[in-house]
Amino acid sequence: MYCTEYRTPIVGTLTVTSDGRGVTGCWFDNDRHFGYGLEDATLERRDDVPALTQARAWLDRYFAGEKPDPRELPLIAHGTEFQLLVREALLAIPYGQTTTYGAIAKRLEAQTGRRQSPRAVGCAVGHNPLCVIVPCHRVVGANGSLTGFGGGIDRKVALLEHEGALRPEFKVPRRGTALEGIPNAALAFGARRA
Structure with missing residues (x-):
């Protein structure tokens, strides 16, 4: 598995990963779930991998204020069936707009015919x-939290x-784990980097 770092002007450093075919991950340096889906992977720093070059160019455009479509990137699908359904719902949220966990749950209910919980959607998000890249930041609580x-x-x-938006x-919120993330999560995961 390959990785590169991308320094953003507004949210710090991102680590972007690729399996050589597509983009498999993009995490904040303090992400609570840093490396999710890569549990057994060793990362090798390679800035020249085409998928990572594409991702950096996409991020350049995004942080320059453009509205690039995430589907332009070769995104690799990892996760449960439910997580992938939620990911598709996230990809449908337009730039500059927000939605709620409950609205995504209703959308998935209509799509699958099965009752969906906003809490389960929140966990997948x-x-x-x-x-x-997959805009989970565009999802808010029903009360605007x-x-x-x-x-x-x-x-x-x-x-x-x-x-x-x-x-x-x-x-x-004034309390909770979502306030700060986990300091040095990338460094802790980095011990497994090649």
Whole structure:
């Protein structure tokens, strides 16, 4: 598995991974689920892998204020069937807009014919291995609460602000694990890097 680092102007460093065919992950350096889906992988720093070059160019455009489509990238699907359904719902959220966990649950109910829980959607969103690219930051609580963000609420706020999607009615929680993420998560995972 290959990786590169991407330094962003607003949310710090991202680690982007590839299996050589496509983009398999993108995490904040303090992501609570850093490396999710790569549990047995050893990462080799390779900035020249074509999928990673494409991802860096996509991120350049995104942070320059453009609205690149994540589907332009060769994204590799990892996760349970439910997580992949949620990922497709995340990809459908337009740049600069937000939705709720409940709205995604209703969309999946209509799609699958099975009852879906907003809490289960929240868990799947929280394990999104492609932060920024698959826009999990665009999902908020039904009451406008900015909860459940693995990279920390400050990063969620920064991304929503960058997209012009931060609304005055959004509420920043005062307690919980989503406030800061896990300091040095990338460094802890980095012990397995080649």
